[in-house]
Amino acid sequence: MNSKEIRIKGIVQGVGFRPFVYTLAKKNNITGWVRNSSAGVEIIANGSHKNLSEFTAGIKSNPPPLAKIDEFTESDISTEIFKDFSILSSQTIPGEFIPVSPDMSICKDCQEELFDPNNHRYRYPFINCTNCGPRLTIIQDMPYDRPNTTMANFAMCDQCMTEYENPLDRRFHAQPIACPQCGPHVWFECGEKRVVTDEEAIQQARNFLKNGMVIAIKGLGGFHLACNALDTEAVNNLRQRKLRSDKSFATMAFDIRSIEKYCEISGSENILLESPQRPIVILKQKTDTKIPDQIAPGMKTLGVMLAYTPLHLLLLEPKNGFPDLLVMTSGNISDEPIVYTNESAKETLGPLADGFLLHDREINTRVDDSVTTEFKGNNYFFRRSRGYAPNAISLPKNSLEILAVGAELKNTFCLTKEKYAFISHHIGDLKNIETYQAFTDGIENYKDMFTIKPELIACDIHPDYLSTKFANIYSHTNDIPLVQVQHHHAHLAACLADNKWETDENVIGIIFDGTGFGLDRQIWGGEILIGGYQMAQRRFHLEYMPLPGGDAAIFHPNRIAAAYLLELGLPWEVQFPSIESLSTEERSVLKQQLKTRLNTPFTSSMGRLFDAVASLIGLRHDVNYEAQAAIELEQISDTSITDSYTFNINDETISFKSLIADILNDQNNNIPAGIISSKFHNAVANLVLDLCKQIKREINLTHVALSGGVWQNQILLRKSYQFLLKEGFSVLIHHDIPANDGGISLGQAVIASRQHCQ
Numbered sequence: 184m185n186s187k188e189i190r191i192k193g194i195v196q197g198v199g200f201r202p203f204v205y206t207l208a209k210k211n212n213i214t215g216w217v218r219n220s221s222a223g224v225e226i227i228a229n230g231s232h233k234n235l236s237e238f239t240a241g242i243k244s245n246p247p248p249l250a251k252i253d254e255f256t257e258s259d260i261s262t263e264i265f266k267d268f269s270i271l272s273s274q275t276i277p278g279e280f281i282p283v284s285p286d287m288s289i290c291k292d293c294q295e296e297l298f299d300p301n302n303h304r305y306r307y308p309f310i311n312c313t314n315c316g317p318r319l320t321i322i323q324d325m326p327y328d329r330p331n332t333t334m335a336n337f338a339m340c341d342q343c344m345t346e347y348e349n350p351l352d353r354r355f356h357a358q359p360i361a362c363p364q365c366g367p368h369v370w371f372e373c374g375e376k377r378v379v380t381d382e383e384a385i386q387q388a389r390n391f392l393k394n395g396m397v398i399a400i401k402g403l404g405g406f407h408l409a410c411n412a413l414d415t416e417a418v419n420n421l422r423q424r425k426l427r428s429d430k431s432f433a434t435m436a437f438d439i440r441s442i443e444k445y446c447e448i449s450g451s452e453n454i455l456l457e458s459p460q461r462p463i464v465i466l467k468q469k470t471d472t473k474i475p476d477q478i479a480p481g482m483k484t485l486g487v488m489l490a491y492t493p494l495h496l497l498l499l500e501p502k503n504g505f506p507d508l509l510v511m512t513s514g515n516i517s518d519e520p521i522v523y524t525n526e527s528a529k530e531t532l533g534p535l536a537d538g539f540l541l542h543d544r545e546i547n548t549r550v551d552d553s554v555t556t557e558f559k560g561n562n563y564f565f566r567r568s569r570g571y572a573p574n575a576i577s578l579p580k581n582s583l584e585i586l587a588v589g590a591e592l593k594n595t596f597c598l599t600k601e602k603y604a605f606i607s608h609h610i611g612d613l614k615n616i617e618t619y620q621a622f623t624d625g626i627e628n629y630k631d632m633f634t635i636k637p638e639l640i641a642c643d644i645h646p647d648y649l650s651t652k653f654a655n656i657y658s659h660t661n662d663i664p665l666v667q668v669q670h671h672h673a674h675l676a677a678c679l680a681d682n683k684w685e686t687d688e689n690v691i692g693i694i695f696d697g698t699g700f701g702l703d704r705q706i707w708g709g710e711i712l713i714g715g716y717q718m719a720q721r722r723f724h725l726e727y728m729p730l731p732g733g734d735a736a737i738f739h740p741n742r743i744a745a746a747y748l749l750e751l752g753l754p755w756e757v758q759f760p761s762i763e764s765l766s767t768e769e770r771s772v773l774k775q776q777l778k779t780r781l782n783t784p785f786t787s788s789m790g791r792l793f794d795a796v797a798s799l800i801g802l803r804h805d806v807n808y809e810a811q812a813a814i815e816l817e818q819i820s821d822t823s824i825t826d827s828y829t830f831n832i833n834d835e836t837i838s839f840k841s842l843i844a845d846i847l848n849d850q851n852n853n854i855p856a857g858i859i860s861s862k863f864h865n866a867v868a869n870l871v872l873d874l875c876k877q878i879k880r881e882i883n884l885t886h887v888a889l890s891g892g893v894w895q896n897q898i899l900l901r902k903s904y905q906f907l908l909k910e911g912f913s914v915l916i917h918h919d920i921p922a923n924d925g926g927i928s929l930g931q932a933v934i935a936s937r938q939h940c941q
Contacts, residue, residue, distance in 0.1 A: 185235055186215075188260045189226040191242070193253035194282045194574070197327045199313030200224055201270050202355040203247050208268040211238040218271035221279035221326070221634075223254075229264050248314050248459065249284050253577065253602075270350055273326065280600065280634040282575050283318060283327060286403055286550065288461040288491035290315035292353060297493050303342070306382060308369050308494040309361050309544060312353045315459070319573055319608070320404045321359060323547050325632055329358045333545035340365035359544075367544035369494065373537070375529065385497050388540045389505060392498075397421050399514055399528055399536035403492050404550030404569050404608075405521035406514025406528050408535060409435075411506045415475040418510060422477060424535040426517045430808040431479035433463045433486040433552065435511035437499040442487050444507060445472045451560040460570025461491035462553035462562075478510065481815050488552060491570075494542070513551060520611055520618045523549035548628060549621065550608045556897065559904075564921040565895055566593070572608035573629065576919055576929060579685035582936040586626065586637040586657070588650040589928035590670070592809070593921070594618075596626055596650075597928035598635045599936065604680070605633055606920060606929055613649040623653070641666045641935035643673070643927070645700035666935040670699030670927070671710045672719040674890040677930030678922070679715065682888075682915045687937070689715050690915065691875050691884050693903075696891035696923070697737065697790030697810065706730060708788025708891070709837065711874050713884065716937040723874055725792065725837045727785040731776045740794035740812045741765055741804035746777055747795045751840045759847065760801030789867070789893050792839060796863050799846055800856045810892065817896050820864055821857040827865035832874070842866060868902035875912055888915040892923035 191200075196219050204217045204226060211234045215227040228235060243255055289297070293310045296302040304310045311317070324331040339347060343362055346354040354360050361367060363381075370377050371384035379387050391398050395417040397410045408425065410417040412434050422428060436442045439453060446466035448456070455464050463486045468474065479485055488511070490496045499509060513521045514532055522528045523546040529539065554566040564571075582599040589595050594610040607625050611618045630636070642654035644667045651667070658665035668676075675692035684690075692712035701707035702721075709725030729746045730736045736743050744761035748754070755762045755770065765773065776783055790813060797803045797812035802819065806812050828845050831838040842863075849859050875887050887907055894900050900916070907914045920926035 192223040194251040198249040199247040202350045214265040219273040221276040372539040396537040405523040412508035441507040463488045465556040568609040575603040587641040587928040587931035590924040591648040593924040641931040673930030677926040678888040678890040690886040695789035695893035706786035725787040740798035744795040744798035761798040764804040820860040824861035872906040894922040
């Protein structure tokens with residue numbers, strides 16, 4: 184008989200790990216025990232050498248579906264010989280912590296039970312087990328036990344308790360376990376009156392949707408507003424009520440077959456759609472479908488997710504002529520955070536919804552849906568939230584306990600401990616009190632969840648960011664050092680950390696975005712950096728151009744285009760679409776503003792250049808959501824075109840004067856906008872390659888990191904990636920966090936850690 188002590192860290196609690204170990208021990212004739220602790224899972228195992236080897240190999244090679252093993256240590260010990268294998272009570276170890284599983288979509292077993300008339304949970308909207316269901320959204324305190332969740336008020340019935348206590352059952356210690364006898368219930372409200380409950384409520388909601396109405400649905404991490412995606416009038420009605428004029432709506436389908444009617448789906452996209460995380464996946468629309476243009480105005484793509492909770496599956500069940508697709512957009516007024524309580528939903532969404540499908544399982548942490556696309560067979564995030572947060576990013580080195588508060592837009596925060604970086608779910612734009620409150624509440628929640636007491640706080644250098652102001656107050660109040668990080672350096676570091684970059688060696692950073700406060704107090708955004716975690720030096724940048732009105736110009740690409748024309752010495756001819764779109768009074772005011780430089784900062788932003796080009800060719804003069812002009816410019820691009828415009832490089836400055844002149848010449852010669860767009864995209868991709876080749880000749884750097892919101896442009900990303908690889912560069916792109924400002928907090932954290940530890 185040999186004995187081993189085994190310690191496992193990672194996502195190993197609340198995911199069926201102990202019963203998995205118990206079953207594996209029985210199978211391999213192992214005696215001893217397993218228990219949870221504040222540090223993970225601990226095992227004492229007695230058995231023959233052969234059986235112990237098979238036992239440990241089985242744990243490492245085939246853990247439960249939602250488990251993630253980060254550390255596995257085993258050592259030979261002398262201990263008593265046990266007669267059986269048992270599961271012991273949990274042990275609390277002060278100061279220790281474990282990662283927490285994100286919320287996960289309904290598993291295959293629960294879905295089969297959901298539609299099995301012989302199962303006692305038949306058509307129960309809250310069916311779950313240790314392999315699926317809510318986690319982050321219901322946790323109120325740690326450890327993750329039922330009394331510390333929003334399920335605390337639902338006492339288990341005898342049958343649920345029997346399953347909960349049986350180590351061989353799929354629901355052993357599944358904290359949200361429930362059934363129709365003892366768990367939460369749904370009901371439908373109309374006109375502030377509860378109309379029907381349970382199954383009748385779901386059918387009432389389906390009838391409303393079939394009849395072209397808008398309903399508010401309480402989901403896993405907040406409310407959705409839903410309507411029939413194939414009903415043009417219903418979609419328009421929702422747009423008008425939600426004050427969302429152009430931005431694409433997300434949709435939801437029951438199964439892959441429903442999506443295939445409207446979108447092209449590759450094998451890797453299929454895997455993303457059916458993954459346990461069930462993100463919104465951006466897919467290419469098929470031509471000649473019944474999808475109204477109003478779902479995604481001006482787009483060739485569609486954001487689609489599969490139903491991920493039992494309630495959604497029951498709602499979308501494909502029978503009785505129910506539509507294949509529902510609009511399933513965040514339940515909020517534009518620019519406000521997602522609503523997540525019944526009371527706030529009825530108050531905020533009352534004017535928007537014709538009815539409410541509600542339930543009484545409270546949501547403790549509101550969490551938006553994740554949005555992603557496929558790149559080279561892998562995730563490429565636009566928004567990392569439900570299903571992924573708070574999964575940790577593994578750091579190459581141990582870190583101090585750090586709080587990094589992220590950017591102003593697309594905010595996330597990040598907390599680090601040991602080799603873990605816990606990046607929050609998507610918080611949003613810190614523009615209003617509700618979002619800011621979600622930001623501060625989230626920080627306290629994560630600190631408690633992972634027992635982190637920050638020794639250091641990191642933020643952006645922009646003095647007016649609310650996150651920066653918070654960091655200054657937090658640093659002073661808690662008497663901890665504050666590290667301020669330049670925005671584009673944070674992007675670079677985030678990409679390095681996302682790629683498990685271990686060394687302090689420099690790389691080439693191609694950081695393209697819309698807005699970032701520069702070291703010279705100008706607005707940066709078209710930056711070629713040389714650096715790493717420790718430092719970043721600006722090697723090239725787009726030439727500075729005036730931004731009349733500052734941030735307000737972002738919503739008026741025609742003003743940006745007009746300013747660029749004037750600054751480049753090109754005439755304001757009326758036949759130019761950008762100039763034609765401005766009234767005589769607007770032109771006069773704009774000229775005066777540019778002359779006096781009143782509220783006209785300078786910018787080197789690549790995002791603003793995309794805006795200007797979109798306006799110059801008459802595509803988009805005013806925008807209704809961030810990056811709309813650039814997105815529409817990408818959508819019209821004719822990717823079969825290989826011709827390119829040209830940038831000029833003067834020392835460290837990238838000039839686009841000749842490029843603009845060539846675009847205007849093509850515009851005057853009636854060259855199609857799709858060809859102009861493609862030549863512009865090719866020009867940017869060629870610029871990236873040329874600059875990297877020049878740096879390689881100068882200092883022999885061959886690793887290139889692509890980060891910043893502009894790299895969400897899939898045409899630019901694919902072309903640049905292909906060009907760089909062909910020339911022998913190693914290209915680092917984002918995998919586990921977004922390239923946009925949603926990844927900034929990770930970059931801030933790793934920079935602060937490296938710099939402070941020197």
